[in-house]
Amino acid sequence: MTQDKSKPTQPEDLLRHAEALLRQSPTDLARLSVEDVQSLIDELRADRLKLEQRIEAQADELSSTNRKLNEAIDQIHRVKQALSIREKKLDAIVDSAVDGIITIDENGQINTFNAASEKIFGYSEEEMLGRNVSLLMPPPHRDRHNGCINRYLKTGKSTIIGVGREVEGRRKDGSVVPLQLSVTEFTIGRDRCFAGIVRDLTEQKRNEREKRARLDELSHVSRLCLVGEMASGLAHELNQPLTAIASYLQACQRLIDAGSLEKLKPALNSAERQALLAGEIIRRMRAFVSKRRTTMAPTNINALIQEAVGLCEANCRQNSVRLELKLAEPLPDVCVDSVQIEQVLLNLIRNSIEAMAEMPTDANRRLLIETGSCEGSRVQIQVTLKDSGPGLAGDQIDHIFKPFHTTKPKGMGMGLSISRSIIETHNGRLWVDPDAPDGAAFHFTLPIADGSDNGE
Amino acid sequence: MARTTVNEQKPTVFIVDDECAVRDALGLLIESAGLPAEGFKSACAFLEAYDPDRPGCLLLDVRMKGMSGLDLQETLRKKNVAIPIIFITGHGDVAISVRAFRGGAVDFIEKPFDDHTILNRIEEALARDAQSREKHAAIDQILRRYERLTPREREVMKLVIGSRSNKQIAKILGISHRTVDAHRARVMEKMGADSLADLIAMALESEIV
Numbered sequence: 001m002t003q004d005k006s007k008p009t010q011p012e013d014l015l016r017h018a019e020a021l022l023r024q025s026p027t028d029l030a031r032l033s034v035e036d037v038q039s040l041i042d043e044l045r046a047d048r049l050k051l052e053q054r055i056e057a058q059a060d061e062l063s064s065t066n067r068k069l070n071e072a073i074d075q076i077h078r079v080k081q082a083l084s085i086r087e088k089k090l091d092a093i094v095d096s097a098v099d100g101i102i103t104i105d106e107n108g109q110i111n112t113f114n115a116a117s118e119k120i121f122g123y124s125e126e127e128m129l130g131r132n133v134s135l136l137m138p139p140p141h142r143d144r145h146n147g148c149i150n151r152y153l154k155t156g157k158s159t160i161i162g163v164g165r166e167v168e169g170r171r172k173d174g175s176v177v178p179l180q181l182s183v184t185e186f187t188i189g190r191d192r193c194f195a196g197i198v199r200d201l202t203e204q205k206r207n208e209r210e211k212r213a214r215l216d217e218l219s220h221v222s223r224l225c226l227v228g229e230m231a232s233g234l235a236h237e238l239n240q241p242l243t244a245i246a247s248y249l250q251a252c253q254r255l256i257d258a259g260s261l262e263k264l265k266p267a268l269n270s271a272e273r274q275a276l277l278a279g280e281i282i283r284r285m286r287a288f289v290s291k292r293r294t295t296m297a298p299t300n301i302n303a304l305i306q307e308a309v310g311l312c313e314a315n316c317r318q319n320s321v322r323l324e325l326k327l328a329e330p331l332p333d334v335c336v337d338s339v340q341i342e343q344v345l346l347n348l349i350r351n352s353i354e355a356m357a358e359m360p361t362d363a364n365r366r367l368l369i370e371t372g373s374c375e376g377s378r379v380q381i382q383v384t385l386k387d388s389g390p391g392l393a394g395d396q397i398d399h400i401f402k403p404f405h406t407t408k409p410k411g412m413g414m415g416l417s418i419s420r421s422i423i424e425t426h427n428g429r430l431w432v433d434p435d436a437p438d439g440a441a442f443h444f445t446l447p448i449a450d451g452s453d454n455g456e
Numbered sequence: 457m458a459r460t461t462v463n464e465q466k467p468t469v470f471i472v473d474d475e476c477a478v479r480d481a482l483g484l485l486i487e488s489a490g491l492p493a494e495g496f497k498s499a500c501a502f503l504e505a506y507d508p509d510r511p512g513c514l515l516l517d518v519r520m521k522g523m524s525g526l527d528l529q530e531t532l533r534k535k536n537v538a539i540p541i542i543f544i545t546g547h548g549d550v551a552i553s554v555r556a557f558r559g560g561a562v563d564f565i566e567k568p569f570d571d572h573t574i575l576n577r578i579e580e581a582l583a584r585d586a587q588s589r590e591k592h593a594a595i596d597q598i599l600r601r602y603e604r605l606t607p608r609e610r611e612v613m614k615l616v617i618g619s620r621s622n623k624q625i626a627k628i629l630g631i632s633h634r635t636v637d638a639h640r641a642r643v644m645e646k647m648g649a650d651s652l653a654d655l656i657a658m659a660l661e662s663e664i665v
């Protein structure tokens with residue numbers, strides 16, 4: 001037995017040692033001294049105490065761990081509940097959204113196809129889940145779509161993400177539907193996904209078309225009404241240069257007969273100027289009266305101004321008006337009916353010349369035409385015409401855009417009212433600066449043309 | 457009436473039109489036909505500058521800024537200025553033309569016009585002006601002569617024109633037959649009348665009776 005020598009250190013060993021002792025025969029036990037037994041008992045006592053302490057400590061630890069565990073479980077429950085509420089809410093939102101919501105993965109496969117999408121495209125959710133989104137695009141864009149995604153994934157360049165624009169969609173029945181589409185990108189784990197929000201523009205487009213048709217009709221009707229009103233005014237206007245031309249030429253014949261050739265040249269010059277003026281009047285009248293379909297095309301506003309100015313040059317010279325152009329270069333194109341916008345320019349220029357013709361002859365007669373771009377909700381082109389005429393009194397500003405308001409004996413008071421309706425059909429604005437320091441300052445804006453092609 | 461003698465000046469064509477080119481061209485045409493022409497850019501400008509003793513005619517635009525052609529016609533009429541007016545109108549100014557005729561306009565011409573028409577009309581108007589000036593001059597002369605008669609001679613003249621015989625006149629005025637004879641001879645002489653018919657014509661023309 002070696003238990004004496006090697007003293008058990010662990011409570012378990014000690015216990016085993018005590019048991020071994022107890023199993024010995026009484027004779028053997030008798031050999032143990034009283035001291036020995038006493039010390040063993042003491043040792044055992046001390047060990048038990050230690051053991052109890054350790055057990056107690058371990059139990060404490062365990063219960064705290066247990067508490068923490070319970071808390072964690074609670075937390076998980078709460079998060080799970082919140083998540084499921086959130087998911088339900090999201091589902092509800094996605095499904096009740098007025099706009100179609102479609103999500104796709106990098107391959108263009110549809111993961112989400114909400115109720116509004118079903119209504120727009122006529123496909124059910126089951127039909128569309130897992131299908132390629134290009135199914136919803138009309139042929140020319142359909143084949144390009146996957147290419148577009150790939151290009152985006154490679155280059156990070158996109159014409160659509162984060163922009164929002166008008167595109168065409170294809171319904172189940174094959175019909176084409178105008179859509180407003182905006183796309184955002186998100187990632188799930190390592191997968192990149194795209195969410196598209198589409199709005200059906202059919203209704204809006206129809207409204208726009210109707211409004212436009214009404215406006216066309218209206219401006220044509222008002223133009224036709226005007227034809228009557230205008231006829232005498234314009235005939236009178238046209239008669240002036242014609243009378244002058246006839247008289248100049250008749251005088252020329254007499255001058256030739258009389259041999260006074262030195263007076264011939266100025267008379268012929270004058271006749272020519274009047275003929276050009278008559279041409280301008282007719283051109284203006286034709287543009288004004290004829291009902292033409294408005295043909296919108298990307299146009300450089302500066303070029304249009306140059307052209308209008310060319311037509312007014314004779315008129316300016318005659319009235320000693322100095323024309324100044326401050327045209328910003330380069331300017332993005334505007335999408336306009338150039339004949340109509342030229343009409344607006346001619347109206348405004350003519351008004352300025354007429355206003356300045358009322359001024360004393362020694363006054364500085366100046367007309368400045370300026371272009372520039374201005375930042376709004378969209379980029380716009382702004383055109384400003386500033387003259388050094390008498391300007392407009394405050395109470396006049398309220399009336400000048402009304403039809404038939406005129407302060408001129410031969411005026412019809414239609415120039416500004418028609419100009420404003422033209423600019424407004426172009427989604428621009430025409431106004432007069434109420435605080436122009438001297439003279440009058442008219443401004444109009446036109447939205448710039450959308451250069452990029454549709455689709456994708 | 458203040459007019460004294462028949463004006464010997466050459467008649468002038470006065471052009472009133474607010475359209476500078478028309479004024480200029482018309483002036484050139486008229487001058488090329490050998491007539492003096494003067495242009496005015498408004499009715500007011502014409503009124504300010506015009507001397508009624510100057511013979512001529514008026515080429516007047518109906519529609520003008522400010523005072524219209526019709527307004528000018530009215531003003532001249534009120535001032536007793538009898539210059540012949542040729543209105544220049546744009547076509548279709550029918551209502552205006554009617555008004556102008558009522559106002560005694562002498563002529564109308566529609567724009568644009570050919571030179572023969574306008575020059576003929578101008579010639580006619582100038583002839584009318586000369587005629588009326590002559591007539592006015594003649595009346596003035598009659599009135600001046602009439603003023604030189606004594607009150608008794610004027611009485612006798614009235615009765616002579618009324619086809620009374622010398623005997624009747626003597627009775628009415630309570631004077632002798634021979635005295636009536638003497639007065640009558642002096643009336644004929646002072647008035648420059650050759651015959652009774654001549655005297656009656658003068659009286660009618662100058663509205664003495």
Ligand SMILES: Nc1ncnc2c1ncn2[C@@H]1O[C@H](COP(=O)(O)OP(=O)(O)OP(=O)(O)O)[C@@H](O)[C@H]1O
Nearest residue numbers: 351352355391400406407411412413414415416440
């Ligand atoms: N540049 C300007 N300076 C001062 N007044 C102006 C100016 N432009 C327009 N007006 C005033 O506004 C009025 C209305 O202009 P608008 O162009 O509509 O008609 P109008 O020029 O009188 O006639 P119309 O153009 O039909 O021949 C003018 O009569 C004039 O009093």
Ligand SMILES: [Mg+2]
Nearest residue numbers: 347351415416
């Ligand atoms: Mg105008």
